[in-house]
Amino acid sequence: MIDKILLEKLKSNFSEAYWFIKTNKVRTFLTALGIIFGVASVITMLAIGNGAEKEILAQLELVGVNNIVVTPILDEENEDAEQSDEDDGKTESKRFSKGLDILDALSAQKNIPSIKLVSPEIILNTYVINNGRQNSVKLVGISPAFFETSNINLENGKTFSDYQIKNALPVCIIGKKVEKKLFTGKSALGMQIKVKDVWLQVIGVIEEKMISDKSQENLGIRDLNKDIYIPLNTFLVRYKDRKIISDKIGTRNRNQNGPKKRIPRGNYHQIDKLTLQVSNSKELKATAEVLSKMLKRRHNDVLDFEITIPIQLLKQQQKTKQIFNIVLIIIAGISLLIGGIGIMNIMLASVLERTKEIGIIRAIGATEEDVILQFLSESVLISVGGGIIGIVLGVIGAYVIEIVSGIETVLTLNSIMLSFFIAVIVGLVFGIFPAKAAAKKKPIEALRSE
Template sequence: MIIDKILLEKLKSNFQEAFWFIKTNKVRTFLTALGIIFGVASVITMLAIGNGAEKEILSQLELVGVNNIVVTPIPDEKNDNLSEDEEESNKTESKRFSKGLDLLDVKNIKNQIPSVKIVSPEIILNTYVINNGRQHSVKLIGITNDFLTTSNIHLEKGKIFSNYQIKNALPVCIVGKKVEKKLFTGESAIGKQVKVKDVWLQVIGVIEEKLISDKAQENLGIRDLNEDIYIPTNTFLVRYKDRKIIVDDVNVKNTNNNGPKKKNYRGNYHQVDKLTIQVFNSDELKATAEVLSKMLVRRHNDILDFEISIPIQLLKQQQKTKQIFNIVLSIIAGISLLIGGIGIMNIMLASVLERTKEIGIIRAIGATEEDVILQFLSESVLISVGGGIIGIILGVIGAYVIEIFSGIETILSLSSILTSFFIAVMVGLTFGIFPAKSAARKRPIEALRSE
């Protein structure tokens, strides 16, 4: 106990002496601590950006699903400025005919690819909804109940489509949360009627609100699911629009006895606007996508009028890019801390030279090498701790500034703040040892003789 008290008294005395020395050399101390300040601020900001990026990736994974493959059709685009070679290529291609992406493809994918768990088709129509005499733009989406599974969304209230409603193409719908708030402010939409284009639909369900950032919509090509109205695919095809029937009629009318004189512009002839295929195992994603591509090319008469993407692979690539970015930031932060540590060591060495006589006096009156080491280490630790505290404040402010002005989400955590503070203290200890030992090795007589 007596030894502990003596050690505590020594530490207290050394830190008081260190604090006095730092106080009398404010400018030099501040300049010494700049490396630590910027290093700690960089560490905190970097970790905040990394945490935000990780959260964004996880939230995007929830939106696209871990085991999903997405098939999107490519419409026939009219181009009046084709070269002769392209015209010749079009004439050859016009001899082949693709039926487009349709519900028969959905059925075949389910039946013929063993690794496929569920297939969710979507048919999309940009239209309007009328409420209280006002017209609002809306996306009407024809879906099956599997859409909720592949999109990882749940109903907040109400029910999913029943088999009877699907089979008989009944005018029922499920609305997004934002649609409910817009059309039925302050009350539930369940059981209410909405007029979408020329058809009255009864609301039987409301999906729970799902936060989807603008960046996620842009990067992943997904919609804000909260702003859509969903109906069964049969209801969509019977009561609204079936592009397959319309396009087939147009092709028949455009063909006369002499045959078509030129390639017909078909526009969007696909019955389905999007297919989401969910596999049982994520390891089967790539192989399933290859089999799926071959099957659809064959069914579409060797015409590649669709695109296949695996969202999780895109996200992994983004994650890899962000990890590289975080590594670069870590290196920059490490360099700042290294420079800060070197700065502390240089200043402490200079301090040792300036205080040679002081060292000789305290050694002459009985101070041990250990006492001298503790005194100089106390100064370096105080400098690094002070720089660490200022760095923490700047790092927190910097994280908020980055989020406000750049739109990059940053998440501060207690662990990142404690880690950066611990690093600052360790830098002070590590780079203060050499100057402290250098001071302690000086012989009292030589120190007192120096000028």
């Protein structure tokens, strides 16, 4: 019975609040603007934050959680520094380095206990011919560990067998985009493709991975879906091994009528990328330091390689984005606070305007609780209405930002419900003071006021 009476009171109060809001549309809309923009801002900022988090997780999946990446520094990058020495009349010869090679990978795996997997890669920009069509492609020589360190799964087929690896057989695994381009509408398994001058049999197709242009730029990774993969031994035997090319590269000669000139060695590194997976993420930094010292010693103290830890770069990027998102959410929260203050000011003004009305309803038997409920109903209704409009604007805003700027946004039901809940709370909190102020007015004083 009591619940029924309370429900009737609430229904009556909300009906009265709706009537008052309807008769003061402009003032109500202006009052709700703070709530509208506050809710829209919170939803949009949370969508941007969720999109950034999703992007970070996707990038982590691409680079591997516990990976260390070693890339060679090409000889040409050191030409300017040496040229300046020659211009000054100096003839100091540069130390000789054998370059980054497979022996470095084997040495790291053997001598550094924290390293779990080692995956060297050799990359060749070349072309593939199929059915008389020629297409540009990257041919990548890999070890069996490549698929695990790169988080790649096969969609069809199988990986290289020990026999195929040992005997350098002409087999390959292709990216999904390569299959779609060369074998439209049919499976590539068992088919033959000609890569440069060698016929390769397709034994597998990798699962397509979504790699954005931004991820490729930030992390220095390739679109793995566009590559053709062959065993490392197959690459060295059937294509190219920089280790055994021209002994003349890197030597110096002297012209009879001029100073000594250095013959550029070009790319003297046997491998183009070395990925090492560490067993424990806590050992990443220490392992990278040991690896750097080992490689420098093996390269005759020549720093012709670069070591990066992708997860640390991503964590720093994630931290920066989190700070940025927190600042934006705080700004959105300030909008909600201002909206709440606006509701309180309007409700206080409404109390002064309706003093006689308050006196009449108190005189005919309304209690303080009834007056509080009436004014709280108005403030909550304004907040709820503003919250609903804000949700619509927030959702639209998130989609517009994604289309215009290319920033990925992720809308979730939790963020929408949270924003709406905050809007209702703001209406309740900032409506309490005006409601109590109205309830405390004595009936006789209220009726006498002008």
